[in-house]
Amino acid sequence: MERKPAPRPAPVADTQPGPLDRHLRSYAGYNLKRASNIMQSNAARTLEPFGLRITTFSALSVIVDNPDVTQSQLAAGLNMERSNTVLIIDALEEANLIGRFRVPTDRRSYALRATLAGMKRRDAAAKALASAEEERLADLSMEERAQLVDLLRRIDPLD
Amino acid sequence: MERKPAPRPAPVADTQPGPLDRHLRSYAGYNLKRASNIMQSNAARTLEPFGLRITTFSALSVIVDNPDVTQSQLAAGLNMERSNTVLIIDALEEANLIGRFRVPTDRRSYALRATLAGMKRRDAAAKALASAEEERLADLSMEERAQLVDLLRRIDPLD
């Protein structure tokens, strides 16, 4: 693809100082995304030694805390499509962290239950994750962290 | 795949009340991700009528504010890989919102400049985006929004 030369010599700097994304920084969404990305990659790195990804850890965690939850309930709780839970549940089951059990009263659905290994894995990963977050958020006081979570939850209601 | 029946009848509810993701809600990262997702889909919906996606809007915005920025600088500023900027820049160029201009002093790089149409498109989209955020964050006071942004930026330093 041919491109024209600059019509005039490129100015050395006709832009104000400061970061390139100064305008974007005025959006809450942009800052949210960047902060979220940082915490996500931090979490992924932390969970990896446990053989878990963020999605599998999240599902495992919900199953540990809510024995006999169904896949549909899990999907709804985690804000994901039912179809996308299948492979995640498959992975957890193959790793013997959870089991699928037929529900006598509704043979369409499966009751999901963590195995003992699943509970242990969740607890160990949760501990590591909490301390990784702790480290990442060291610059924020406890009050600030609490306020951050409070503000975020008010953006994402549906308690 | 065959599955075993439940060894005992599924308990009606041996789980505490409340949302399924109660444990996950204790992580800042989880709340960040959920809030971020909401703002992202809100932004995507808002930008769509302008023929922009979040990535193209972000790049366009940086180029408008920083004439003659290079693709590498853009990538660094937006925390993305250089290789992934190419298609985004291609799209903006094909839509005649920006142009690639050879830099006389370094013939490897391109100076990116927004066209008049690009500037107008950015401004219109930015206005829509700001008001969409405004609407989304109506529950938060101005002070709370400012504090949210401040806390987020402290998670993502590098000013």
Add this chain to the structure above:
DNA sequence: CACTATTAGTTATGGAATATAGCTATATGC
């Protein structure tokens, strides 16, 4: 100046998250 290393942009590719449509088996409501 020659040679090496580095950089800018590009291309190709793969992984992971996400969204939709359609399928089977089962359950529910009239």
Add this chain to the structure above:
DNA sequence: GCATATAGCTATATTCCATAACTAATAGTG
């Protein structure tokens, strides 16, 4: 009983993000 809805599953497409490798051009070093 029959239409409709639901649970789980399969297949598929998209988008985002990351990596590797390539070229052309530049910078550094002897």
